[in-house]
Amino acid sequence: MLLVVEQILNGLQFGLLLFLLAAGLTLVFGIMDLVNLAHGSLYMMGAYFAATFVAWTGNFVLGALLALGATLLLGIVLEFTALRHLYGRDHLDHVLATFGLILFFNEAVRLIWGPAGLALPLPPWLSVPVQIVPGIYYPAYRLAIIVVALLVALLLFLGVMRTRIGMLIRAGASNREMIGALGINIKLLYTLVFGLGAALAGLAGLMQAPILTVQIGMGENILILAFVVIVIGGIGSIRGAFIAAILIGLIDTLGRAFLPNLLRQVLSSAAASTAAPALSSMLIYLLMAIVLVLRPEGLFPATRR
Amino acid sequence: MKLPLDVRTLVAGLVVAGLLLLPLYSFLSGNVFVLTLFTRIVILALAAASLNLIMGYGGMMSFGHAAYLGIGGYAVGMLAQEGVGSGFVQFPVALMASAFYALVIGALSLRTRGVYFIMITLAFAQMAYYVASGLARYGGDDGLTIYKRSDFAGLINLSNRVQFYYLCLACLLATVFLIWRIVNSRFGLVVQGLRSNEQRMQAIGFPAKRYKLVCFVIAGTMCGLAGALLANNTDFVSPAVMYWTRSGDLMVMVILGGMGTLFGPVIGAVVYLLLEELLSQITEYWALIMGPLLLLIVLFGRGGIMGLLGRLNRG
Numbered sequence: 001m002l003l004v005v006e007q008i009l010n011g012l013q014f015g016l017l018l019f020l021l022a023a024g025l026t027l028v029f030g031i032m033d034l035v036n037l038a039h040g041s042l043y044m045m046g047a048y049f050a051a052t053f054v055a056w057t058g059n060f061v062l063g064a065l066l067a068l069g070a071t072l073l074l075g076i077v078l079e080f081t082a083l084r085h086l087y088g089r090d091h092l093d094h095v096l097a098t099f100g101l102i103l104f105f106n107e108a109v110r111l112i113w114g115p116a117g118l119a120l121p122l123p124p125w126l127s128v129p130v131q132i133v134p135g136i137y138y139p140a141y142r143l144a145i146i147v148v149a150l151l152v153a154l155l156l157f158l159g160v161m162r163t164r165i166g167m168l169i170r171a172g173a174s175n176r177e178m179i180g181a182l183g184i185n186i187k188l189l190y191t192l193v194f195g196l197g198a199a200l201a202g203l204a205g206l207m208q209a210p211i212l213t214v215q216i217g218m219g220e221n222i223l224i225l226a227f228v229v230i231v232i233g234g235i236g237s238i239r240g241a242f243i244a245a246i247l248i249g250l251i252d253t254l255g256r257a258f259l260p261n262l263l264r265q266v267l268s269s270a271a272a273s274t275a276a277p278a279l280s281s282m283l284i285y286l287l288m289a290i291v292l293v294l295r296p297e298g299l300f301p302a303t304r305r
Numbered sequence: 306m307k308l309p310l311d312v313r314t315l316v317a318g319l320v321v322a323g324l325l326l327l328p329l330y331s332f333l334s335g336n337v338f339v340l341t342l343f344t345r346i347v348i349l350a351l352a353a354a355s356l357n358l359i360m361g362y363g364g365m366m367s368f369g370h371a372a373y374l375g376i377g378g379y380a381v382g383m384l385a386q387e388g389v390g391s392g393f394v395q396f397p398v399a400l401m402a403s404a405f406y407a408l409v410i411g412a413l414s415l416r417t418r419g420v421y422f423i424m425i426t427l428a429f430a431q432m433a434y435y436v437a438s439g440l441a442r443y444g445g446d447d448g449l450t451i452y453k454r455s456d457f458a459g460l461i462n463l464s465n466r467v468q469f470y471y472l473c474l475a476c477l478l479a480t481v482f483l484i485w486r487i488v489n490s491r492f493g494l495v496v497q498g499l500r501s502n503e504q505r506m507q508a509i510g511f512p513a514k515r516y517k518l519v520c521f522v523i524a525g526t527m528c529g530l531a532g533a534l535l536a537n538n539t540d541f542v543s544p545a546v547m548y549w550t551r552s553g554d555l556m557v558m559v560i561l562g563g564m565g566t567l568f569g570p571v572i573g574a575v576v577y578l579l580l581e582e583l584l585s586q587i588t589e590y591w592a593l594i595m596g597p598l599l600l601l602i603v604l605f606g607r608g609g610i611m612g613l614l615g616r617l618n619r620g
Contacts, residue, residue, distance in 0.1 A: 029420075035420060035423075037553075082600055085604055086603070086604075089603075091366070091419070091420055091423070092360075092366055092556070092560060092564075093560075093603045095366075095368070095423070095553070095556065096556065096557055096560050096599060096602075096603050097599065097600045097603040097604070099553045099556075099557060099599065100595070100596040100597065100598065100599025100600045100603070101596060101600065102596070103592040103593075103595050103596035103599070104592065104593060104595075104596030104597055104600075105596075106592060107590050107591075107592035107593040107596065108593060110590065111590050111593065220549075220550070224427065224431060224549060227424055227427070228424070228428060231420075231421060231424045231425075231428075235420060235421075274439060274440075274441040274442075274445075275439060277438075277439060278435045278436055278438055278439020278440075279439070281435040281438070281439075282432045282435045282436070285428040285429070285431050285432045285435075286432065288424075288425070288428045289413060289425060289428055289429065289432075292413075292414075292416070292417050292421060292424075292425045292428075293413050293416055296416050296417040296418070296421060297421065298421070
């Protein structure tokens with residue numbers, strides 16, 4: 001029982017991280033119609049910035065905030081120099097160009113920080129277990145991730161649905177020319193959206209950094225997961241991304257935790273221990289395939305323009 | 306100025322002639338490495354050409370094409386492991402396995418379109434990647450070493466560098482020829498029509514999905530052949546050949562050379578892999594140049610190398 005609660009919380013935490021990443025991806029995708037494979041690189045940069053700034057300032061929160069700002073800035077520069085020229089082009093062009101950016105970022109990181117991974121140590125006040133209900137302890141840092149991510153999700157939702165900027169963003173998504181004709185600086189709006197997406201990816205990266213090692217290529221695996229999330233949720237839909245992210249986080253974590261034992265009930269122990277890891281890695285892709293076969297536009301298709 | 310001969314045909318001819326004469330150069334200069342490098346290039350060019358059939362002519366943007374490289378490779382590797390060394394068994398099995406995989410995932414994936422299609426093919430390739438990682442009997446994550454190359458009963462010796470190179474080149478040229486025949490057949494015209502306007506083709510009465518599926522299976526089978534050759538070339542097969550960045554590499558080759566042109570993918574593969582090789586000799590950080598280069602190609606070089614040559618042609 002204890003294990004189940006812990007794993008559910010782990011799944012929730014992983015799902016929320018995925019949501020942060022997927023939200024930026026789905027915003028950029030839904031609004032600018034841009035397939036950005038380099039989104040995973042921004043996640044990686046967030047983690048590297050955090051590791052650097054935290055070591056530099058000696059303060060975890062300050063370093064994290066600096067890293068967040070740096071990723072935001074990087075996103076804006078990236079949009080301004082390269083990606084802005086890709087709007088309105090074929091999706092395939094996006095894939096190729098941002099694939100090139102991945103190569104570039106990975107190599108730049110190798111050049112600057114070296115091929116070995118970095119570690120981001122937690123401050124003492126975050127590395128203690130917290131008693132959530134009597135008898136059940138959970139690491140404070142993972143709990144903090146859940147809280148921060150939920151807060152950001154709420155802010156994002158309110159920002160997009162309830163503010164004027166959010167209204168402009170949604171309007172830009174449904175008709176780019178019209179909103180430009182109404183006197184809105186659509187280019188600036190796009191730069192802002194991209195910067196926001198980059199900052200969200202950076203936030204996901206820097207929060208994940210103390211749990212995993214900060215290393216080259218860390219963005220690529222999770223990028224594919226984020227794509228799975230937005231495809232399942234329906235491209236362009238933040239609500240869809242949220243639900244799909246939680247779903248995938250839970251399925252992936254619980255699958256890895258409990259599938260081996262479950263399989264052992266039906267298969268021989270040796271067969272189970274070989275099949276289980278592969279099967280649990282496949283689970284989410286299987287889910288995506290099933291969803292796409294049944295609902296080719298995802299679970300919550302955003303209204304088509 | 307109007308050139309007397311189409312520059313694209315000329316360049317394609319030069320590339321083929323160069324590939325045919327390469328072993329001679331290797332022999333004369335004593336440079337063995339160049340032959341090894343080009344064997345790899347020719348095999349991946351075959352894979353890129355097969356991807357071009359669905360991507361360039363069929364408009365199906367598959368982001369999971371590297372899966373067939375793995376399936377073809379594992380067919381050879383697993384059979385070799387189980388003591389079946391004959392290429393007459395290994396290669397047909399590799400092709401059939403690839404065709405079957407293409408049939409299943411094609412039937413499912415073709416229900417979707419656009420970006421969803423890109424993503425679902427990617428998801429299936431990742432699944433194949435994880436299946437291969439889970440094959441503990443066949444090396445799992447670490448991959449499977451192939452101790453003996455496919456045996457063709459003395460007909461052709463794959464361990465001989467030159468013979469193997471020519472086998473790969475023959476496969477490549479035969480594939481390109483086949484693609485040329487397909488593209489110009491009634492079937493190929495229907496597939497290209499579907500790329501331009503699926504609704505209209507359906508309205509005339511063509512069963513769109515069936516045509517696309519057949520095209521998808523043909524391309525997958527061709528790539529399975531590349532996989533079987535690749536495994537023989539490296540004497541090794543591992544899940545890494547199916548990783549999504551490998552599919553990305555193949556896409557880059559096709560787009561770089563020119564999508565929907567017969568020789569574009571071959572030229573793209575040669576240029577991409579040579580560039581990778583050259584840059585990695587100049588600097589350890591070759592991707593630092595390669596990445597922005599790709600970006601520039603996308604931004605300024607529409608239609609890839611073939612498109613560029615075509616514009617040159619018009620003067």
